[in-house]
Amino acid sequence: MKNYDAIIIGAGAAGLMCAISAASRNKRVLVLEHARKVGRKILMSGGGRCNFTNMYTEPDNFLSHNPHFCKSALSQYTQWDFIDLVQRYNVPYHEKTLGQLFCDHSSKDIVNLLLQECQRLNVDIQTGVKVTSITRAVNFKVTAGAETLESAAVVIATGGLSIPSMGPHGFGYQVAEEFGLPLIKQQAALVPFVMNSRWQNAFVDLAGSSLNVTASNSQASFQEGMLFTHKGLSGPAILQISSYWKPGESVTIDCLPGVNVQQMLLEARQENPNQQLKTWLAKLTTKRMAEVMCRNWFQDERLQNLSNKDVQSIHEKLTHLTVYPESTEGYKTAEVTLGGVDTAVLSSKSMMVRDIPGLYFIGEVVDVTGHLGGFNFQWAWSSGWAAGQAID
Numbered sequence: 001m002k003n004y005d006a007i008i009i010g011a012g013a014a015g016l017m018c019a020i021s022a023a024s025r026n027k028r029v030l031v032l033e034h035a036r037k038v039g040r041k042i043l044m045s046g047g048g049r050c051n052f053t054n055m056y057t058e059p060d061n062f063l064s065h066n067p068h069f070c071k072s073a074l075s076q077y078t079q080w081d082f083i084d085l086v087q088r089y090n091v092p093y094h095e096k097t098l099g100q101l102f103c104d105h106s107s108k109d110i111v112n113l114l115l116q117e118c119q120r121l122n123v124d125i126q127t128g129v130k131v132t133s134i135t136r137a138v139n140f141k142v143t144a145g146a147e148t149l150e151s152a153a154v155v156i157a158t159g160g161l162s163i164p165s166m167g168p169h170g171f172g173y174q175v176a177e178e179f180g181l182p183l184i185k186q187q188a189a190l191v192p193f194v195m196n197s198r199w200q201n202a203f204v205d206l207a208g209s210s211l212n213v214t215a216s217n218s219q220a221s222f223q224e225g226m227l228f229t230h231k232g233l234s235g236p237a238i239l240q241i242s243s244y245w246k247p248g249e250s251v252t253i254d255c256l257p258g259v260n261v262q263q264m265l266l267e268a269r270q271e272n273p274n275q276q277l278k279t280w281l282a283k284l285t286t287k288r289m290a291e292v293m294c295r296n297w298f299q300d301e302r303l304q305n306l307s308n309k310d311v312q313s314i315h316e317k318l319t320h321l322t323v324y325p326e327s328t329e330g331y332k333t334a335e336v337t338l339g340g341v342d343t344a345v346l347s348s349k350s351m352m353v354r355d356i357p358g359l360y361f362i363g364e365v366v367d368v369t370g371h372l373g374g375f376n377f378q379w380a381w382s383s384g385w386a387a388g389q390a391i392d
């Protein structure tokens with residue numbers, strides 16, 4: 001049997017990048033992947049066009065119990081390093097918004113690029129192999145089916161818990177527990193909110209409509225699109241704030257960011273006293289939204305009939321709407337998993353468990369979670385690269 005310097009468990013973004021990084025230093029690397037295909041999440045990401053990084057990546061774009069932990073890996077392999085790789089393979093891409101880079105054609109371009117790099121560097125990849133246990137004697141013993149492989153280094157790149165239909169999840173957390181490593185509680189993140197049935201009935205006519213909003217809580221604030229769904233609320237602003245939300249907490253939504261509703265409404269009352277509130281609101285939102293808002297929140301009066309107190313309360317409702325999500329849609333639709341292997345036990349430079357030489361954790365399985373917008377792939381590339389540079 002061939003000897004390997006490292007066995008990497010999981011051929012997702014982090015595992016493949018780690019293999020490339022280690023193999024570029026002439027390390028002999030084996031990647032074991034449970035699924036038949038590698039990089040399945042890359043393929044499904046970004047609506048099939050993979051938002052592979054973000055030009056404005058900064059440590060502030062990541063959540064972790066230790067907000068400083070991500071800095072070393074992000075500086076060892078930056079967004080510009082990955083962009084350079086994409087350019088070397090002539091993959092056409094574009095900036096969609098806010099520094100988010102997407103493939104022009106297909107996510108397949110990113111998987112193909114990673115596979116070609118692996119091939120060029122003689123990385124062995126075995127798919128359809130589910131690793132069931134990892135133990136340590138002199139070397140690590142990796143059991144997959146009836147076979148047991150040995151290596152001085154093992155890299156856990158098994159991802160998080162989202163999209164359960166994609167197969168077994170949670171192996172990385174299991175390994176951490178078996179080696180006595182602490183875990184930060186996992187939670188679905190970048191995930192739509194489910195609202196209670198009263199809300200669902202009230203806003204059913206808006207399902208599919210979106211609005212630019214600012215969604216905030218005590219920890220964070222995001223100005224992006226919000227989408228009404230049959231179950232509740234989604235869209236980038238909501239997905240972002242969901243990563244900072246805990247059950248029972250509220251979220252505040254400014255439905256008209258940058259608009260001084262009170263002042264505009266007072267002026268409109270003076271200039272167009274006969275105008276209906278609904279007509280005025282429709283100009284700021286859409287006809288349908290104005291209708292639903294008036295049905296649920298306001299009386300559709302002529303503007304001249306609105307008292308100053310009414311104007312003030314319309315302003316409050318539109319700019320400080322407080323919602324109490326009942327729950328989230330959970331891992332079924334979440335883009336990522338918050339929490340994971342506690343960074344306190346990992347070296348931020350190498351991603352290795354400090355007290356267990358040769359055992360590495362990279363990518364989503366670690367307690368580092370990016371905002372929406374290409375940051376999670378950048379974490380996978382950066383943490384994978386850092387580990388690959390450290391493998392002996």
Ligand SMILES: Cc1cc2nc3c(=O)[nH]c(=O)nc-3n(C[C@H](O)[C@H](O)[C@H](O)COP(=O)(O)OP(=O)(O)OC[C@H]3O[C@@H](n4cnc5c(N)ncnc54)[C@H](O)[C@@H]3O)c2cc1C
Binds near residue numbers: 053132158170363364
């Ligand atoms: C719908 C969707 C869209 C997304 N879009 C974006 C986007 O556009 N931009 C962005 O930055 N992020 C996006 N993300 C998040 C991003 O996909 C993940 O953060 C990233 O894939 C994590 O990479 P990873 O390598 O750590 O884990 P994964 O990509 O999940 O890879 C883990 C691999 O390990 C394998 N594995 C697990 N257990 C075992 C085992 N026991 N034995 C062998 N193999 C095993 C799995 O089969 C899998 O292939 C999206 C996520 C989803 C769900």
